[in-house]
Amino acid sequence: MTIQEAARRCGLSADTLRYYERIGLIHAVGRNGSGHRDYAEHDLEWLDFLTKLRSTGMSIADMCRYAELRRAGAHTAGERRLMLERHREKVAARIAELTQDLSALDYKIKAYRETT
Amino acid sequence: MTIQEAARRCGLSADTLRYYERIGLIHAVGRNGSGHRDYAEHDLEWLDFLTKLRSTGMSIADMCRYAELRRAGAHTAGERRLMLERHREKVAARIAELTQDLSALDYKIKAYRETT
DNA sequence: GTTTGACTTGGAGCGCACTCCAAGGGCGAA
DNA sequence: TTCGCCCTTGGAGTGCGCTCCAAGTCAAAC
Numbered sequence: 001m002t003i004q005e006a007a008r009r010c011g012l013s014a015d016t017l018r019y020y021e022r023i024g025l026i027h028a029v030g031r032n033g034s035g036h037r038d039y040a041e042h043d044l045e046w047l048d049f050l051t052k053l054r055s056t057g058m059s060i061a062d063m064c065r066y067a068e069l070r071r072a073g074a075h076t077a078g079e080r081r082l083m084l085e086r087h088r089e090k091v092a093a094r095i096a097e098l099t100q101d102l103s104a105l106d107y108k109i110k111a112y113r114e115t116t
Numbered sequence: 117m118t119i120q121e122a123a124r125r126c127g128l129s130a131d132t133l134r135y136y137e138r139i140g141l142i143h144a145v146g147r148n149g150s151g152h153r154d155y156a157e158h159d160l161e162w163l164d165f166l167t168k169l170r171s172t173g174m175s176i177a178d179m180c181r182y183a184e185l186r187r188a189g190a191h192t193a194g195e196r197r198l199m200l201e202r203h204r205e206k207v208a209a210r211i212a213e214l215t216q217d218l219s220a221l222d223y224k225i226k227a228y229r230e231t232t
Numbered sequence: 233g234t235t236t237g238a239c240t241t242g243g244a245g246c247g248c249a250c251t252c253c254a255a256g257g258g259c260g261a262a
Numbered sequence: 263t264t265c266g267c268c269c270t271t272g273g274a275g276t277g278c279g280c281t282c283c284a285a286g287t288c289a290a291a292c
Contacts, residue, residue, distance in 0.1 A: 015251055034258050036269050049224075056217045060249065081228035088221045091214055098211050101172045105204045108165070112197035131281055150288050152239050176279065
């Protein structure tokens with residue numbers, strides 16, 4: 001799969017895919033005869049997971065840490081799990097915060113509706 | 117109220133408060149005899165509202181737009197309300213997205229738990 | 233009276249996450 | 263064979279939202 005197709009499928013730009021590879025988030029993407037990147041299905045699955053971490057607010061630095069652990073092998077599974085559990089709590093807290101802010105927003109909008 | 121007290125109460129830094137004033141987010145904060153900022157209660161209420169907008173992901177540019185409309189007077193209430201309503205939808209969508217990502221994360225964590 | 237410390241201003245600097253650029257390579261179509 | 267296009271790399275640039283700095287002012291403490 002070309003970089004353009006991979007970009008389209010995971011919702012990132014080709015530039016971002018190259019950037020992710022450069023900083024070690026994606027490891028050893030295959031190349032074809034002309035030296036062009038050739039993405040495999042498992043690259044896409046990993047990218048989908050990365051974009052989930054990213055969209056839930058994990059920093060690139062932490063994602064790199066996770067990717068590094070993953071490359072290090074099965075014995076890092078515990079640490080990876082811990083990272084995900086901690087991140088999960090942050091996401092849950094964020095949802096709670098947003099939910100509260102949403103109702104504050106609703107209250108404000110209601111006030112506007114009653115005034116106008 | 118000094119800038120330090122105001123900063124503590126709204127959870128921003130004094131630098132950020134000065135920055136917000138510079139870009140027009142906060143208008144005409146009072147000064148005392150020595151030219152130091154002297155925040156009033158209504159400044160704090162406005163700041164609390166601003167931090168809610170900010171923490172729900174509204175851009176500084178949009179917040180400036182809102183602040184500008186507010187300064188322009190009551191005849192802009194409709195437009196302000198529209199801004200808030202649109203923002204509200206974005207926040208709701210964000211919550212939905214995060215909630216989905218959270219369950220994906222839970223799924224992944226569950227897999228780790230079953231493996232280790 | 234001098235020191236301390238918080239404040240003022242305009243402007244520069246920073247960290248993050250990309251995003252773009254220049255120079256060059258490879259390949260299919262006309 | 264030449265054109266057009268997409269790809270490669272390393273490195274530079276960008277936008278956002280602050281954050282820090284230098285130089286100066288002022289008031290209270292010692």
